[in-house]
Each structure stands twice: as C-alpha cells, then as structure tokens.
Amino acid sequence: MSLQSLPTLAALIRPGTLPGGRPLARLLRGPAARIGLAVCVTMALLAQAAPWISAFVLGLSPNEQHLSASFAPPGTRVVGRDHPAYDGDATAFRQVDLDGDGLLRCRVVPDPTLSASPQAARDLLGRVLGPQGATWSVASRVPLQAVMAAFAGEVHCPELDRLVPAERFYAFLLDDFDRGAGRTPPDPAAPAPDGALNVHEYPNKIESFTDPVTARAVQDLRLLGPAAFARLDADGDGLATRDEIALATRASLFEAADLLHRHDDNGDLSISPAEFPGLPRLRTYWLGADQKGRDVLARLLHGSRVSLGVGLLAALVALMLGVSYGALAGIAGRRWDGLLMRVLDVLYGLPFLFVIVLLLVLFGRSTLHLFLALGALSWLSMARLVRAQVRSLREQPFVQAAVAAGIGPARILWRHILPHAWGPILAFALLGIPAIVLEEAFLSYLGLGVQSPQASWGTLIAEGTRVMTLRPWLLLAPTLALAVTSWSWNLLGDRLRDLLDPKAK
Amino acid sequence: MTAFVLRRLLQGVVTLWVVASLTFVLVRLTPGGPFDGAKPLPDAVRAHLGRSFGLAEAVPSPVAGTLDHFQVHVGQSVSQGTVLARLRLSDGSESLVRAPRDLTIVQLVGQPGRVLRAGDVLLVRETSWLQQYLTTLTSWASGDLGVTYASEGSRTVVEQLGDAAPVSLELALLALGLALLVGVPLGAWTALRPRSWLDHVTTAAALAVVSMSTLVLAPVLLVVFGVWLQWLPWGGWEPFAFSWEHLQPKILPVATLALVYAAWFARLTRAGLLDVLGEPWVRAARARGLTERQVVLRHALRGALVPVVAFLGPAVAGLAAGSVVVERVFAVPGMGDVFVTAALNRDLPLVLGAVLLYAAGLILANLAVDVACAALDPRLRRAP
Numbered sequence: 001m002s003l004q005s006l007p008t009l010a011a012l013i014r015p016g017t018l019p020g021g022r023p024l025a026r027l028l029r030g031p032a033a034r035i036g037l038a039v040c041v042t043m044a045l046l047a048q049a050a051p052w053i054s055a056f057v058l059g060l061s062p063n064e065q066h067l068s069a070s071f072a073p074p075g076t077r078v079v080g081r082d083h084p085a086y087d088g089d090a091t092a093f094r095q096v097d098l099d100g101d102g103l104l105r106c107r108v109v110p111d112p113t114l115s116a117s118p119q120a121a122r123d124l125l126g127r128v129l130g131p132q133g134a135t136w137s138v139a140s141r142v143p144l145q146a147v148m149a150a151f152a153g154e155v156h157c158p159e160l161d162r163l164v165p166a167e168r169f170y171a172f173l174l175d176d177f178d179r180g181a182g183r184t185p186p187d188p189a190a191p192a193p194d195g196a197l198n199v200h201e202y203p204n205k206i207e208s209f210t211d212p213v214t215a216r217a218v219q220d221l222r223l224l225g226p227a228a229f230a231r232l233d234a235d236g237d238g239l240a241t242r243d244e245i246a247l248a249t250r251a252s253l254f255e256a257a258d259l260l261h262r263h264d265d266n267g268d269l270s271i272s273p274a275e276f277p278g279l280p281r282l283r284t285y286w287l288g289a290d291q292k293g294r295d296v297l298a299r300l301l302h303g304s305r306v307s308l309g310v311g312l313l314a315a316l317v318a319l320m321l322g323v324s325y326g327a328l329a330g331i332a333g334r335r336w337d338g339l340l341m342r343v344l345d346v347l348y349g350l351p352f353l354f355v356i357v358l359l360l361v362l363f364g365r366s367t368l369h370l371f372l373a374l375g376a377l378s379w380l381s382m383a384r385l386v387r388a389q390v391r392s393l394r395e396q397p398f399v400q401a402a403v404a405a406g407i408g409p410a411r412i413l414w415r416h417i418l419p420h421a422w423g424p425i426l427a428f429a430l431l432g433i434p435a436i437v438l439e440e441a442f443l444s445y446l447g448l449g450v451q452s453p454q455a456s457w458g459t460l461i462a463e464g465t466r467v468m469t470l471r472p473w474l475l476l477a478p479t480l481a482l483a484v485t486s487w488s489w490n491l492l493g494d495r496l497r498d499l500l501d502p503k504a505k
Numbered sequence: 506m507t508a509f510v511l512r513r514l515l516q517g518v519v520t521l522w523v524v525a526s527l528t529f530v531l532v533r534l535t536p537g538g539p540f541d542g543a544k545p546l547p548d549a550v551r552a553h554l555g556r557s558f559g560l561a562e563a564v565p566s567p568v569a570g571t572l573d574h575f576q577v578h579v580g581q582s583v584s585q586g587t588v589l590a591r592l593r594l595s596d597g598s599e600s601l602v603r604a605p606r607d608l609t610i611v612q613l614v615g616q617p618g619r620v621l622r623a624g625d626v627l628l629v630r631e632t633s634w635l636q637q638y639l640t641t642l643t644s645w646a647s648g649d650l651g652v653t654y655a656s657e658g659s660r661t662v663v664e665q666l667g668d669a670a671p672v673s674l675e676l677a678l679l680a681l682g683l684a685l686l687v688g689v690p691l692g693a694w695t696a697l698r699p700r701s702w703l704d705h706v707t708t709a710a711a712l713a714v715v716s717m718s719t720l721v722l723a724p725v726l727l728v729v730f731g732v733w734l735q736w737l738p739w740g741g742w743e744p745f746a747f748s749w750e751h752l753q754p755k756i757l758p759v760a761t762l763a764l765v766y767a768a769w770f771a772r773l774t775r776a777g778l779l780d781v782l783g784e785p786w787v788r789a790a791r792a793r794g795l796t797e798r799q800v801v802l803r804h805a806l807r808g809a810l811v812p813v814v815a816f817l818g819p820a821v822a823g824l825a826a827g828s829v830v831v832e833r834v835f836a837v838p839g840m841g842d843v844f845v846t847a848a849l850n851r852d853l854p855l856v857l858g859a860v861l862l863y864a865a866g867l868i869l870a871n872l873a874v875d876v877a878c879a880a881l882d883p884r885l886r887r888a889p
Binding site: 352359360441447458464468486489491494 | 516524527528531712713715716717718720721728732822830833834844845848851856857860863864867868871
C-alpha cells in the first residue's frame with residue numbers, strides 16, 4: 001500500500017509547507033472556510049463554557065433528573081420538584097414563614113397507641129431500619145420521618161402544610177376566575193376565557209372560596225387582593241398569564257414532610273433559612289428532556305466536552321507517536337527506513353476499530369483507554385506524512401549545509417528540519433480530529449466507549465435511537481451536533497488542503 | 506504482475522500473523538487473566554479454553570495406584586524433583602510422584618482416595634508463554650476458534666460467525682456496488698460541467714453527506730423513511746434472496762450504508778477526472794480526433810479511477826465499521842451485531858474470532874484493491 005490509502009489527504013503528504021503571506025487570511029478567503037471556522041470555534045467555546053452555561057443559564061446540571069420533565073418535548077417549561085436547587089430567593093422563605101420567627105417549625109403529635117408501649121415502638125423501629133439499624137445516623141436522613149412516627153406519632157408542619165392548599169389555589173386560578181376580559185373589568189355575560197387574569201378578575205375576598213382549607217391557606221399566605229396580583233404579574237403588563245402563575249406556584253410545590261426529611265440537617269424538626277433549599281425553579285428545557293427527565297441541552301453541551309476532548313487528546317497522542325516514528329524513519333538510513341515503513345504497511349492492514357474494541361473488552365472501558373486507543377489508531381498516516389516531509393527537506397541545500405557544518409542528526413532534525421514541517425503536520429493533525437470524534441461516537445454508540453451516566457454524542461445518539469419513533473428530538477439534537485461539527489471541520493479542511501496542495505490551481 | 510501479486514499475498518499473510526500474535530499478546534496481558542470475568546465460566550467452556558489457548562498442561566501420574574494426598578497447593582511454584590503427591594500402590598507400598606521439571610501448579614485433580622491408572626491426570630501445571638503461543642496459533646490456524654460463552658460451550662465460534670458473516674458480506678457488497686454505481690457517474694458528470702449549478706449543488710451535498718457518517722444517517726433515515734413516511738419496511742434479512750418481498754427490507758440498510766461512500770466516490774471521481782483532463786495524453790487523444798465521449802470513457806476515466814479504486818481499501822474498512830451501526834439500527838442479523846453483543850458480554854472467544862475474521866477479510870480486500878490499482882496504472886507495479 002502506498003500513499004493512496006488516504007486519497008483526499010494524499011495532497012498533504014506531498015512535501016510542501018504553508019505558502020507564504022499571511023496564512024490565516026489566505027485560509028479564510030471564501031465564505032465556506034469562514035463558516036467552518038466560526039462553527040468550530042463556537043463549538044469549542046460552548047464545550048469550554050458548558051459548566052457555566054448549565055449552572056447559570058439553564059439551571060440544570062447534566063445528570064439532574066426531574067421525573068416531572070420525563071420526555072418533555074423541546075421548549076417545555078417545567079417546575080422541577082425533585083431536586084430543588086437553592087435559587088437565593090429570600091422572599092420565598094419569608095412568605096412561607098407565617099409567624100415570622102425565622103424558622104419553619106414542625107412538631108410531633110404523639111400517637112397514644114404507639115407511645116403507650118415502648119416495646120411496640122422498638123418493634124416498629126426495627127422494622128423501619130432493618131437489620132442494620134445500629135448503623136443508622138442522622139446523615140442517612142431517609143427514615144427520619146418514619147422513625148419519628150415510630151417513636152412518638154405524626155409530624156406536623158403547619159407552615160409547610162399551608163403550601164399544599166396554596167398549590168391547589170394556583171392550579172385552579174385560571175379555571176375558576178378567568179372570564180376572558182383582557183385588561184378591562186370583566187363582563188358577567190362574557191363567557192370564553194383568554195388564558196390570563198387581570199386585576200379585576202383576580203380574587204380579593206375570602207368568600208370566593210368554598211373549601212375552608214384553601215380559604216385559610218390563601219388568607220394566611222396573603223394571596224388575595226391587588227398586592228398579591230402585582231406579585232403574580234411578573235412583567236407588570238397588567239395580565240397574569242399561565243407562565244407567570246406557574247412561576248409563582250413554585251413557592252408552594254413542597255410537600256412538607258419531604259422537605260423536612262431531606263433538608264432538616266441538624267434534626268431539630270425545623271427548617272432554618274440556612275437549611276432552606278430554596279424553591280423549585282421554573283426551568284425551560286430548550287431541547288427537551290430524556291426519559292429520566294434530564295435536560296438534553298445540558299447533556300449535549302457536556303457531551304461535547306467529552307467528544308471534542310477525546311478528539312483533541314487522541315489527536316495529540318497521534319501527533320506525538322506519528323512525529324517520533326515518522327521523523328525517525330525520515331532521518332534514518334535506507335535500510336532502517338525500509339524496515340520501519342514495512343512495519344507501518346503491516347499495521348495499515350489491521351482492522352483497527354475492531355482491535356480497539358478488543359482492547360476495550362480486555363482492559364475495561366474507561367475514557368482514558370478510549371483516547372489512548374483512538375490516538376493509537378490515527379498515528380499511522382501522521383507518521384507517513386512526517387516521514388515524507390523530513391525526507392524531502394533533508395535534500396534541501398540549507399540542511400545539506402548544516403550537515404556539512406558537522407551538526408549531529410538529532411539537532412538537524414529538531415532545529416533545521418522540523419521547524420519547516422510543523423505547518424502541514426499541525427494542519428494534518430487538526431484535520432484528523434473530526435474522524436476521531438466520529439470514531440468516539442461510534443464506540444460510545446455501541447456502548448463500548450464513554451459509560452453512562454457520563455454523556456457523549458455517541459451515547460446520546462444511542463439513547464435517542466431507542467425512542468426515536470415517538471420522541472425524535474432526543475435523536476435529532478445529538479445527530480445534528482455531530483453532523484454540523486464534522487461538516488464545518490471538513491469545510492475548513494478542504495480549504496486547508498487546497499492551500500497546502502501546490503498542484504491545485 | 507505475478508511477482509507483484511505474490512509479494513502482496515506474502516505481505517497479507519504476514520499481516521494476518523501480526524494480528525493473531527498481537528491478539529494473543531493482548532489477551533495474555535489482560536490484568537487478572539482474560540477469563541476472569543464478572544461471572545464464573547461453565548466447566549465445559551473453561552476446559553475448552555484451557556486447551557485451545559494452551560494455558561495449562563496436564564502432569565500425568567507415572568504409575569497406577571490410589572491417591573493418598575497432595576504435598577503441594579495451587580499456585581505454588583516448585584523446582585524439579587520436589588515431591589508433588591504420595592500414591593499408595595496395589596501391593597501396599599508407597600510411591601512419591603516428583604516434579605518432572607520446574608513448574609507452577611494451576612489445578613489439583615481429584616480428592617485423596619481417587620484410584621488412578623498410569624497416565625491419568627494428576628495435576629495441571631502452567632505452561633510457558635512460548636508453548637501457549639504455539640498452541641494458540643496452531644489451533645487458530647486449524648480453524649478452531651473455541652466455543653462461545655453465551656452458548657455455555659455448546660456452539661463454536663466458527664458456527665456462530667458462519668451464520669452471520671454471509672449477511673454482512675451481502676450487505677457490504679450491495680452497498681459498495683450501489684455506491685460505485687451512483688458515485689462514479691455522478692462525479693464524472695459534474696467534472697465535465699465544472700462550475701455549473703449542478704456541480705456546485707452536488708459538491709456541497711457530497712461534502713455534507715461525507716461529514717454525516719453512517720452513525721448519523723442510519724437512525725435519521727430510519728425515522729424519516731421507515732417510521733414517518735412508511736415507504737420502506739425494515740428488519741428481517743434473508744441472505745442472498747432477491748425476490749421483491751425479500752429485497753424490500755434490504756433497501757433502507759443498503760442505501761444508508763452506500764450513501765456516505767457514494768459521496769466519497771463522487772468527490773474522488775470529480776477531482777480525479779478534473780486532474781486527468783489537463784494531462785498531455787488526454788490532449789493527445791483529442792488531437793487524434795477521437796470524439797469527446799471516447800476521450801472521456803476510454804482514456805480519461807481510466808486514469809481518473811485510480812484514486813477511486815485506491816480508496817476502496819479504506820472504504821471496505823469503513824464499510825465494515827459502518828455495517829456494525831447499520832446492523833444494530835436496522836436489526837440485521839449480521840457480524841456487526843454478533844460482534845458488539847459479544848463485546849458487551851465480554852464473550853472473548855467470539856470477539857477474538859470476529860476480529861480475526863474481519864482482519865482476514867480486510868487483508869483480502871486490500872490485496873484485491875492493490876491488484877486492481879496495478880492493473881489500472883502499471884507504474885504502481887514496481888517494488889515500493
């Protein structure tokens with residue numbers, strides 16, 4: 001096998017360096033290369049910024065699961081109630097803290113049937129905690145509720161319990177009071193609702209509520225009247241829309257017991273502002289969510305870190321291996337050069353992707369093994385390129401002059417030959433990246449690369465393929481990301497090849 | 506030409522030998538032993554593995570008698586002459602079995618009180634790397650690739666691959682044929698009309714398709730044509746059956762696999778033809794008064810096809826990888842499917858067998874490609 005095995009890149013293997021002039025300006029002549037560079041740079045920046053984007057823009061980390069958002073289509077806005085992240089909203093705490101003592105207090109209501117018999121309590125405790133009961137600690141938290149109940153009775157949290165009827169109030173707000181009046185006072189005869197409340201429609205009397213529990217909660221939490229309406233109307237346009245109501249609902253989405261047993265860190269049966277986890281936030285799933293309710297966009301961004309990172313690192317491995325091997329073959333005598341090139345020819349015949357799978361099966365699947373293996377896959381053509389460059393530069397007069405001056409081969413290689421060869425070598429290494437990204441995606445798609453729950457484009461495509469008939473957005477996002485990245489890189493690569501190929505044009 | 510083919514054949518054999526040796530070394534380098542998976546292996550599988558990989562060798566009992574007790578334990582390394590076991594002979598006397606050479610003990614066979622004939626296996630000792638290597642390669646060369654874990658030893662790797670390989674071969678051949686049929690004429694056609702709108706559209710589309718890879722195309726095409734539009738069925742593959750009802754489910758997988766390579770071939774043909782049309786010998790052909798059709802079809806295309814044919818080597822390698830994805834997506838029961846399932850289950854003999862088979866196929870394909878290149882361009886027949 002000779003140079004033809006990589007025909008599109010064969011041009012690069014021909015000796016020649018970046019043509020003179022300002023290389024970047026020449027590279028970016030023409031819209032295709034500019035688009036390619038722009039997309040590549042954007043992708044790299046997005047990958048770099050992924051943790052900040054998911055923390056400050058999306059408010060969702062890639063492995064955060066919200067069952068309420070399971071299979072949400074793109075653009076869905078959901079209040080996640082499974083992992084309330086602290087949103088720094090101190091007013092929320094004050095709103096819930098009805099008596100204003102700075103604590104959300106709970107108390108234990110004794111259950112006479114249980115506390116009467118210590119033996120019964122101990123039996124219950126044993127049943128709740130299981131055989132490992134002795135190792136239970138406050139830190140494990142989960143059975144706190146059950147344990148409290150086992151010892152003494154029910155836990156009551158009046159302040160937190162108020163939130164449940166409040167949630168009901170918000171849930172039926174539009175159904176009960178929307179008379180389709182727009183901003184004007186409602187007309188008793190006008191029927192059709194318009195999906196928004198104005199200040200006249202908004203309830204301001206406790207008599208509007210037939211259910212006494214809801215009425216009490218609404219009054220306690222000061223949810224009635226124009227002041228409450230102003231709080232609800234976030235954008236101040238005089239209309240409280242469904243989205244704005246959903247935004248307010250987040251304050252009431254706690255189940256008291258759940259909040260207590262998850263966040264009462266010091267076990268004093270009350271939630272202090274420091275323990276208060278904040279409120280469930282209304283979040284937008286721009287690209288939808290997967291089955292576990294994880295945000296596709298956050299996972300895609302974090303996946304790009306893995307995919308592009310593996311691509312870059314493997315390209316680096318290939319660069320180091322290829323340059324060492326190729327330079328050695330290029331500078332060596334005819335006999336050694338022939339031997340090294342025969343070895344390379346034999347390696348070219350290997351079904352490398354399959355050998356990598358074998359490696360991963362034998363040595364375990366880890367990201368480190370993955371990029372080492374992918375680097376080992378792609379150094380072969382690099383070694384050929386470097387050898388061809390070194391051999392042609394070796395005959396140049398300035399190298400001959402260095403030889404005549406008695407400079408050793410290592411120094412000639414490093415100081416006189418390689419500086420002239422770096423341009424094509426680096427260009428070739430960059431061009432190899434999309435191929436490696438595709439190979440990584442291939443392996444991860446098959447379940448042999450990056451392991452769940454870590455995301456890469458390949459694993460995302462695999463997850464999307466499983467549900468592609470009903471939820472195509474899960475497939476579309478990662479495939480588009482992969483295709484666009486690869487395409488822009490190829491646009492850039494085509495231009496680079498034209499530049500480096502002295503024969504073209 | 507014969508010398509060239511022979512030289513390339515020899516190179517192919519050497520490559521296959523390198524693959525086999527490399528595989529062997531990798532298997533032996535595995536930390537904790539290659540067969541120490543998560544779950545213990547059935548005895549039938551373990552016995553076969555021990556034999557085919559030459560991991561261990563039996564030490565026979567030199568005389569008949571009853572086993573009294575072993576004087577060594579598993580994992581112990583003993584030097585030549587150490588007493589291994591004590592036997593009670595039929596006449597009531599005792600006999601000591603001594604180590605025939607330095608060895609490490611892998612397994613003790615049987616409990617004390619077991620009655621042995623002369624030559625029965627007494628214990629199993631570790632073999633040297635060289636012995637293991639020779640045993641392994643001999644059994645591979647004779648076509649014995651072991652038994653699969655999944656079948657608990659009742660099915661050999663060769664049987665399993667023999668069922669799946671024809672399906673993959675057919676898929677790859679159909680896709681390659683389709684890609685050539687579409688790609689080469691398209692490339693030639695655009696090369697003859699450079700800078701026309703058709704040329705621009707085709708070039709841009711080819712670049713886009715080349716960037717997409719089978720991994721992107723397969724699920725997307727399945728969703729669009731198989732699920733939304735419901736134009737084509739998929740799933741179910743009858744090898745080498747070409748009636749319309751058998752052909753229907755083959756269209757989508759084959760087209761998916763062929764699309765990427767059709768784009769490659771179009772790009773290469775276009776570039777090659779544009780290159781060649783400026784050559785002096787093409788001008789000479791025109792000067793001889795040949796029609797444009799004759800110039801292109803008889804003279805230029807022959808030269809332009811060299812890069813296309815040369816690309817067939819990497820294309821076959823890519824097709825093998827791409828068919829893995831296509832087979833998984835479209836539920837085609839081929840080698841890729843078998844290979845991935847085996848890899849996920851750490852079914853080592855099956856993975857090894859598949860890798861060796863892929864290597865052999867790839868080497869053969871490369872050989873054929875090089876011969877075809879040499880036939881097209883005599884300059885390539887020289888020794889490199």
